[in-house]
Amino acid sequence: MSVRIDKDLDQALARLEVCINAVRMWRPGEFDYLHSSQYTIFLYFLSNTIWRNRQDKQLCTKLFYLNKALNGIDCFYEIELPEIFFIGHSVGIVLAKASYANYLVLYQNSTVGKNHGVAPVLEEGVILYPNTAVIGRSLVRKNSVISQGTSIINQETPGNCLVFAGENGKLQVRANEKNILADIFRL
Known part of the structure; x- marks a missing residue:
């Protein structure tokens, strides 16, 4: 071998x-x-x-x-991960054949998955904190930070934001005023 x-x-x-x-x-x-x-x-x-x-x-x-x-x-x-990404803790990470961009950050139990054969798109600078999921026809725009325990299912983020789990599957979004990526990567 x-x-x-x-x-x-x-x-x-x-x-x-x-x-x-x-x-x-x-x-x-x-x-x-x-x-x-x-x-x-x-x-x-x-x-x-x-x-x-x-x-x-x-x-x-x-x-x-x-x-x-x-x-x-x-x-x-067969998955095409980006050239530059970071895995904080690998345990429980599940990644589907989706679209990934540079400066991706993955923590334990984060999932990127298809829904009825449709895969999400993750733009540059996406952070998936522990126990997050991005599923189906979702678009996670540039510099979106997905907070712990949040699921994005067939939804979009506006980008440059912090995303939290809201009631009844509705996402709560706040402007991201801190460049968290600069703490992780040499930009």
């Missing part, structure tokens, strides 16, 4: 380096495979790189299962 991985390892590590270099809490250019979030991202980039280059379904599936078993994340190798 290592020979099959070696063909794409340098490219996957280069992709990982771009991501690591963008995250403020991580030392630029240093991949710590004992850091579970970094290793989660590495396994995704490796499986996705192999898929892009060679469509080796068997190898990609093994890497997907390894990531799922070690890190509790359901992130299939």
Whole structure:
């Protein structure tokens, strides 16, 4: 198996380096495979790189299962995550084939899923705090911060906002006056 991985390892590590270099809490250019979030991202980039280059379904599936078993994340190798993203805690994250943009932040038990085959769109700078869900024909516009326990189902956010769970599934939205992304990423 290592020979099959070696063909794409340098490219996957280069992709990982771009991501690591963008995250403020991580030392630029240093991949710590004992850091579970970094290793989660590495396994995704490796499986996705192999898929892009060679469509080796068997190898990609093994890497997907390894990531799922070690890190509790359901992130299939065919999903196109952005070049720059951050995973705070990987346990319970489920990601569908949706549209993702740079500066995505994911915390434990966040879900992006389809509804009747329709996937959401997450624009640049979206933060999904723990126990959040973005489902179906949803559009989460640029710099939307989804607060803990909030579900967005077939709805839109206005962007540059904080989103909270309201009554009867209605979202409560406030203007976002702080650049939370600057605390997470080197922008």
